[in-house]
Amino acid sequence: MLFRVIYPPLYTTLMESITLPEDMPQIKGYDFNQGLDHKALLQSFLTTGFQASSFGQAVQEVNKMIEKRLEPVQEEHESCDSHTSASGCTIFLGYTSNLISSGVRESIRYLAQHRMVDVIVTTAGGIEEDFIKCLAPTYLGDFSLKGKELRQQGINRIGNLLVPNDNYCKFEDWLMPILDQMVLEQKTEGTHWTPSKMIHRLGKEINNPDSVYYWAYKNDIPVFSPALTDGSLGDMIYFHSYKNPGLLLDIVEDIRRLNSKAVFAKSTGMIILGGGLVKHHIANANLMRNGADFAVFVNTGQEFDGSDSGARPDEAISWGKIRMDASPVKVYADASIVFPLLVAETFAHNANRLIKEKKSD
Amino acid sequence: MLFRVIYPPLYTTLMESITLPEDMPQIKGYDFNQGLDHKALLQSFLTTGFQASSFGQAVQEVNKMIEKRLEPVQEEHESCDSHTSASGCTIFLGYTSNLISSGVRESIRYLAQHRMVDVIVTTAGGIEEDFIKCLAPTYLGDFSLKGKELRQQGINRIGNLLVPNDNYCKFEDWLMPILDQMVLEQKTEGTHWTPSKMIHRLGKEINNPDSVYYWAYKNDIPVFSPALTDGSLGDMIYFHSYKNPGLLLDIVEDIRRLNSKAVFAKSTGMIILGGGLVKHHIANANLMRNGADFAVFVNTGQEFDGSDSGARPDEAISWGKIRMDASPVKVYADASIVFPLLVAETFAHNANRLIKEKKSD
Amino acid sequence: MLFRVIYPPLYTTLMESITLPEDMPQIKGYDFNQGLDHKALLQSFLTTGFQASSFGQAVQEVNKMIEKRLEPVQEEHESCDSHTSASGCTIFLGYTSNLISSGVRESIRYLAQHRMVDVIVTTAGGIEEDFIKCLAPTYLGDFSLKGKELRQQGINRIGNLLVPNDNYCKFEDWLMPILDQMVLEQKTEGTHWTPSKMIHRLGKEINNPDSVYYWAYKNDIPVFSPALTDGSLGDMIYFHSYKNPGLLLDIVEDIRRLNSKAVFAKSTGMIILGGGLVKHHIANANLMRNGADFAVFVNTGQEFDGSDSGARPDEAISWGKIRMDASPVKVYADASIVFPLLVAETFAHNANRLIKEKKSD
Amino acid sequence: MLFRVIYPPLYTTLMESITLPEDMPQIKGYDFNQGLDHKALLQSFLTTGFQASSFGQAVQEVNKMIEKRLEPVQEEHESCDSHTSASGCTIFLGYTSNLISSGVRESIRYLAQHRMVDVIVTTAGGIEEDFIKCLAPTYLGDFSLKGKELRQQGINRIGNLLVPNDNYCKFEDWLMPILDQMVLEQKTEGTHWTPSKMIHRLGKEINNPDSVYYWAYKNDIPVFSPALTDGSLGDMIYFHSYKNPGLLLDIVEDIRRLNSKAVFAKSTGMIILGGGLVKHHIANANLMRNGADFAVFVNTGQEFDGSDSGARPDEAISWGKIRMDASPVKVYADASIVFPLLVAETFAHNANRLIKEKKSD
Numbered sequence A, B, C, D: 001m002l003f004r005v006i007y008p009p010l011y012t013t014l015m016e017s018i019t020l021p022e023d024m025p026q027i028k029g030y031d032f033n034q035g036l037d038h039k040a041l042l043q044s045f046l047t048t049g050f051q052a053s054s055f056g057q058a059v060q061e062v063n064k065m066i067e068k069r070l071e072p073v074q075e076e077h078e079s080c081d082s083h084t085s086a087s088g089c090t091i092f093l094g095y096t097s098n099l100i101s102s103g104v105r106e107s108i109r110y111l112a113q114h115r116m117v118d119v120i121v122t123t124a125g126g127i128e129e130d131f132i133k134c135l136a137p138t139y140l141g142d143f144s145l146k147g148k149e150l151r152q153q154g155i156n157r158i159g160n161l162l163v164p165n166d167n168y169c170k171f172e173d174w175l176m177p178i179l180d181q182m183v184l185e186q187k188t189e190g191t192h193w194t195p196s197k198m199i200h201r202l203g204k205e206i207n208n209p210d211s212v213y214y215w216a217y218k219n220d221i222p223v224f225s226p227a228l229t230d231g232s233l234g235d236m237i238y239f240h241s242y243k244n245p246g247l248l249l250d251i252v253e254d255i256r257r258l259n260s261k262a263v264f265a266k267s268t269g270m271i272i273l274g275g276g277l278v279k280h281h282i283a284n285a286n287l288m289r290n291g292a293d294f295a296v297f298v299n300t301g302q303e304f305d306g307s308d309s310g311a312r313p314d315e316a317i318s319w320g321k322i323r324m325d326a327s328p329v330k331v332y333a334d335a336s337i338v339f340p341l342l343v344a345e346t347f348a349h350n351a352n353r354l355i356k357e358k359k360s361d
Helices: A038-047 A050-070 A097-101 A104-113 A124-135 A147-153 A165-189 A195-206 A212-218 A232-243 A252-263 A277-287 A313-319 A335-348 A351-359 B038-047 B050-070 B097-101 B104-113 B124-135 B147-153 B165-189 B195-206 B212-219 B232-243 B252-263 B277-287 B313-319 B335-348 B351-359 C038-047 C050-070 C097-101 C104-113 C124-135 C147-153 C165-189 C195-206 C212-218 C232-243 C252-263 C277-287 C313-319 C335-348 C351-359 D038-047 D050-070 D097-101 D104-113 D124-135 D147-153 D165-189 D195-206 D212-218 D232-243 D252-263 D277-287 D313-319 D335-348 D351-359
Strands: A090-095 A119-122 A155-158 A161-164 A268-273 A294-299 A329-332 B090-095 B119-122 B155-158 B161-164 B268-273 B294-299 B329-332 C090-095 C119-122 C155-158 C161-164 C268-273 C294-299 C329-332 D090-095 D119-122 D155-158 D161-164 D268-273 D294-299 D329-332
Touching: A038 A050, A038 A335, A038 B038, A038 B335, A050 A268, A050 A294, A050 A329, A050 A335, A050 A351, A050 B335, A090 A104, A090 A252, A090 A277, A097 A104, A097 A124, A097 A335, A104 A124, A104 A212, A104 A335, A119 A252, A119 A277, A124 A165, A124 A195, A124 A212, A124 A232, A147 A155, A147 C313, A155 C313, A161 A165, A165 A195, A165 A232, A195 A212, A195 A252, A232 C252, A232 C277, A252 A277, A252 C232, A268 A277, A277 A313, A277 C232, A294 A313, A294 A335, A313 C147, A313 C155, A335 A351, A335 B038, A335 B050, A335 B335, B038 B050, B038 B335, B050 B268, B050 B294, B050 B329, B050 B335, B050 B351, B090 B104, B090 B252, B090 B277, B097 B104, B097 B124, B097 B335, B104 B124, B104 B212, B104 B335, B119 B252, B119 B277, B124 B165, B124 B195, B124 B212, B124 B232, B147 B155, B147 D313, B155 D313, B161 B165, B165 B195, B165 B232, B195 B212, B195 B252, B232 D252, B232 D277, B252 B277, B252 D232, B268 B277, B277 B313, B277 D232, B294 B313, B294 B335, B313 D147, B313 D155, B335 B351, C038 C050, C038 C335, C038 D038, C038 D335, C050 C268, C050 C294, C050 C329, C050 C335, C050 C351, C050 D335, C090 C104, C090 C252, C090 C277, C097 C104, C097 C124, C097 C335, C104 C124, C104 C212, C104 C335, C119 C252, C119 C277, C124 C165, C124 C195, C124 C212, C124 C232, C147 C155, C161 C165, C165 C195, C165 C232, C195 C212, C195 C252, C252 C277, C268 C277, C277 C313, C294 C313, C294 C335, C335 C351, C335 D038, C335 D050, C335 D335, D038 D050, D038 D335, D050 D268, D050 D294, D050 D329, D050 D335, D050 D351, D090 D104, D090 D252, D090 D277, D097 D104, D097 D124, D097 D335, D104 D124, D104 D212, D104 D335, D119 D252, D119 D277, D124 D165, D124 D195, D124 D212, D124 D232, D147 D155, D161 D165, D165 D195, D165 D232, D195 D212, D195 D252, D252 D277, D268 D277, D277 D313, D294 D313, D294 D335, D335 D351
Parallel strands: A090 A119, A090 A268, A268 A294, A294 A329, B090 B119, B090 B268, B268 B294, B294 B329, C090 C119, C090 C268, C268 C294, C294 C329, D090 D119, D090 D268, D268 D294, D294 D329
Antiparallel strands: A155 A161, B155 B161, C155 C161, D155 D161
């Protein structure tokens, strides 16, 4: 904002600007005078600036994962190594529990249904809320409803969502016989239960195409949730353990399985919605391979408090969780708005190619 | 998560849930299996939860403003009161400077061009950056570019945007003769300059259909910016005052004009992007009429620090800035993503009706 | 801001204010003219407003936990129930990994050392970083250091902290023999390992009074970390499992143990720093007793994205995780500033009484 | 977290760490075993990490301003230039309105009373709330009180503060005669009113040592608030203008005065609490001198939305608002907690030297 020839006080001379590269994008938003074309509108985000540009970059980053995924993978003559992934890019999808409670669940279910992702990591709530929604609906409420009144009405609040206590009763009725059966199999067949095996089994039992984990079961997508006891599932396991004790859930076998998915991948991409365990767990697995090749984070966390949740992707590069030559993207936004739009411009946009690929496997 | 009949420890009985109203929306996200229909995707946001639902509610709230606006306004027989607005709903649009630097500018320009809003409030940067963009482009950079290196290159950073010093030099060349002219008119014609009058004049001078304020000038939409000296315009006015002193910018006449816009409106709606002055100034004007009838806030501020920027709409109800029976909406999001989508589903969606209405005025 | 008798436009009459209660605190900050008295300064926070007041309320809430804790617990004649806590208030402390990396660790260690808390919940990093700090220091860096350069230098970044790779090598050297021993004990003695048992053992092995978990071991404070494999410990366990396979870590026994701590407590208090797993896990355990009696959350999360991390305590009341008649407090702040000050005004302030109580056990 | 000699999968070798500089601070928090020494506790923040370290750095930065301020300023032989500041460091203090509503006001008043700062910038509310507090108290409420109920009770909410309507009535009674007098002086004496002159006058009229602006008046500290009409003052001016029209408030003279304060300073320091206008206005004035020498920002804004409020100090370096060789500090925190502590460790800590200096002027 300064000034070349000014009198009297010429305290400063303006630094002459360097010439910016020819191909540097100019900022330009969508012009509604050209009519309402949603596709073009979303494409204009790349040159809109701020988080709109970050969204545009996230679309590009996920589409890079998809292109890599679609690359023909050379048949290893000696396919003796059964670990090696058949996909050109192993995509790790992580999300916090609340997103399954929200309508983002339907986007996630779509990805699992069409085997568009390879590994899922979520928290206990991210598992159980999917099954509960097969049993009874979640409702739209308001962030400011009073806890005491809701408690007296038997209604639980998750942000602006409402879940009646009855839903958890239905879940209990559904789950308890399965827990009995799991204990029986452990005792009689020596089944070694881990969180991922339990989720696989529950996905089979729910037998409902609305369920994310039904499709993960069908498509053999492993789902990791090491703290699976931290939620309603844990409550049930706790009470059940008094009636029918003995169930073991081992987390060592799961960490081997998760890390192997990263280690034996041709290349990897991480798509992580929210922070906490799910973000750290996927990134840590990718450390085992010296870093993911592609990464998109969507969350509202900030780095200033030193949390892993809020850390920028660049922090993960220092650890070797993301490769030094990668171009990771963080979108600072609530995933409920951004993730469905991101799926639209990436996986759904490429649905024909991705689904064909799957079928021709 | 609790349990009806459990042994041994039955410490708690689950409160039975009340029956929720039949018409309470169930949470359900978009199903990409039905194909990629962006319009339907955005409509699904209302039942997606969290900020996606807030976006859906914001769409409804702005559409209420539009319907009210399109209502036939009864001709007052004695149309002696020239103050009274001819529109069924006077829409106040406010935004911070950075949004004009970003591609959100094109959405705002569309609204001004088609006279879809009635009053604009912004900060000094929100004025000057619009004119500067008529003279030279703004570029897409990165949040992590180093300030010292940019300074040495003559490049200024705004988030992930870059503005070369040269742009400000061009602005200076354009503005200085206009300031001379303004001082002359003040001295010879007794023009009483206020920020809104100066902006009107600059909009006329820029004479460029890319400019928001060109259209505000053409369509006689008043633009208020009481701290108009807080930016490059102020720098110029400061230096110019040594060469050619005497310019006055009076803020008293503008507060009369702004408040009158609220007071004499049939009904009012507020659409405010970002916080600080623009949020407070519009809300304070609406206090003069015992509160706005409709309100949408889009920003990333939080209430915990007691800032007006982060305050929820409910705080404004306590002050009488929003009516007690209104249903104001706050979307916690970066406006660069949300505002173009919001315009798409409201003003652009109703473009035919709104533009016809304007023409038939 | 409106006006009783004004002409011409009297659109509004000001609602007369109700008389506020006599004992309602008036806002008044610290007067430095009375000299610099830090204790009085911190006490003035209660009437300073915004988060300063929340801090003051958090001090009151923790001091209520302490008073309850110090109440004489009636001897049960039939003390057959070994589960029942001997303390008047069982305090659950949770914190995210980064706080152990920071100097907040010393505050936490103080609480463990003097048995001022009863149950600890943290993430894998919250365990391992404590041990690593016994082996080599963590340094103060800067949030903006470049990930690529740090990676090339073998330095890992955690916010503005730096941890050299060497520290992890030292950790490996220390841990591997212990893992061998754990596998041996499992095979030969049938030890049933859980995360909390492993942490207890590591606390014994580190044998260093700088360590939080050394004191947790000494004072028999259980430490829960169900996803203990999610970090460097998991990396080690993963690699170790190829050399010396077979280790099991069961999370079912730990959920029984954690929940029992809540269920059998006379009353409970929750002090939770940060979000994610640690916040949910403690609150979920307290659901098993129909809610905690006291609660303080310190974090920077926001509720708008529907995350459990950002949820206000009032959401937990709807779930029965906090009692309906409790007065829980959330402080929106980075715990690195707030928690040492909170410990100062609560536990450290009452150190004489608390430490005496412990000794007379 | 990787591993030197591991079999079978040795995918990665750990980069050896560089040796960090000897004087790099090690992370170490306060040890309460040494007793409760608040001063030492606050000093330990520098090595505590995250925002505690940022606080420690802010203390250092403000103390640098103070040392510079206390340096003997060489007498200019020809002291003809009355503009030149007599202080070694001209300190600009900015804060948003809510901080005057809170108890932070008493810290600010202390700084004004003892002439520890040289220039103040705030918003309209930051002016009027100080005077209103001289007439009637503000109370501590709660963030979740319902707007509709408060409105019906005549109570206004500011975060967790409450201000009765009556307070504004008292303010009206006090202000209206002063406005009459100002119009009279303008008409009879040709007084050219600007926001800073009006604030000076109001500071004189309030004649109350609790008032920040009383002391600003007494100590001749200019207070800038270019959008002075944006609040209750503007409401009053608006209504008053119908009874007694003609008052002018010119913002051009004030921008000259503010910029001159920066331009003619020996060196400058900026202390800015909150964002919006106050942050931009001070930084823009310092652009006129090619950047401030010292800077501390305290706010909760984030850079991701491209707002000036949330911008890191490094963005201001690109603009030349802060010098390239400066070491500016941002503390991400609510100022209600941080600012009183910051004043304690800087201005109050140096009170004897600072107040002596003032007296010997």
